[in-house]
């Protein structure tokens with residue numbers, strides 16, 4: 001891996017990129033969310049600016065001075081493009097940050113740019129606007145949908161990824177890099193208890209009512225879990241999977257703990273989660289990134305890392321980041 005020369009993580013949240021790329025130096029993160037910033041700061045020593053990315057902010061410090069960095073990662077809000085949102089796309093007020101970033105790309109021309117968003121971004125007018133800027137500024141770019149399940153990771157999270165640069169980079173050829181199943185990432189009863197996660201069970205009437213609609217997994221299932229969204233813990237359906245809990249001889253369905261969701265996204269156990277109710281952490285994690293895919297995408301940068309997460313072990317348990325990282 002060459003010198004990264006400085007990485008700017010825009011819409012950084014809890015730091016999916018910083019975590020997936022512990023070798024990167026000189027990383028700066030920007031996001032508006034203070035809760036996310038607190039989690040990020042508990043995990044990384046990198047600078048984190050809590051501010052709103054908009055047309056004004058890109059023209060003045062501190063953001064204007066950070067935009068000179070050669071590598072940018074952008075994970076702008078997905079609500080303008082999701083089924084749950086109103087699909088106002090480019091006109092949505094939550095696309096303001098992306099609109100500002102496109103102006104910044106025109107102006108600052110970073111050497112390398114990576115963008116992640118929900119799969120439906122691919123059909124959006126915002127993507128058309130992004131492509132227009134890249135083409136006007138002479139970028140080479142490639143884009144595709146990638147899902148951690150195609151890498152052998154037991155979670156589904158199909159997302160749109162784009163990588164752009166002043167030169168072209170290696171094409172994507174996803175292949176299994178991991179051999180994990182869900183059961184390997186589930187916490188033991190004693191781990192759950194020591195994390196205070198004693199209340200994850202769905203009430204029996206809820207389990208019964210949604211019996212056929214819940215995305216369910218158990219020790220015998222080889223299917224990857226569903227995509228965990230920011231609504232997990234708030235909405236029952238289409239927000240993530242449920243695990244068969246057969247402790248106490250009374251089988252039932254329980255939610256995955258925040259630590260388990262973090263593992264399913266590829267975060268190592270050394271990653272500090274926010275204290276307090278699980279709902280905060282489910283929300284922050286649901287907005288974050290799939291680290292095995294992020295790492296794979298980053299490996300396509302000329303100065304990027306190796307494609308496999310450095311703390312991965314065959315068992316998926318007891319992960320440790322490399323010594324000295326973060």
Ligand SMILES: C[S@@+](CC[C@H](N)C(=O)[O-])C[C@H]1O[C@@H](n2cnc3c(N)ncnc32)[C@H](O)[C@@H]1O
Pocket residue numbers: 011012013014015016017030031032033036051052053054075076077078094096097284287288289
């Ligand atoms: C899809 S999430 C990205 C999360 C991040 N990649 C992670 O690993 O946690 C989008 C993030 O954009 C932030 N955000 C939304 N609009 C923003 C704006 N105009 N300026 C700064 N941050 C913004 C949200 O707070 C949220 O953390």
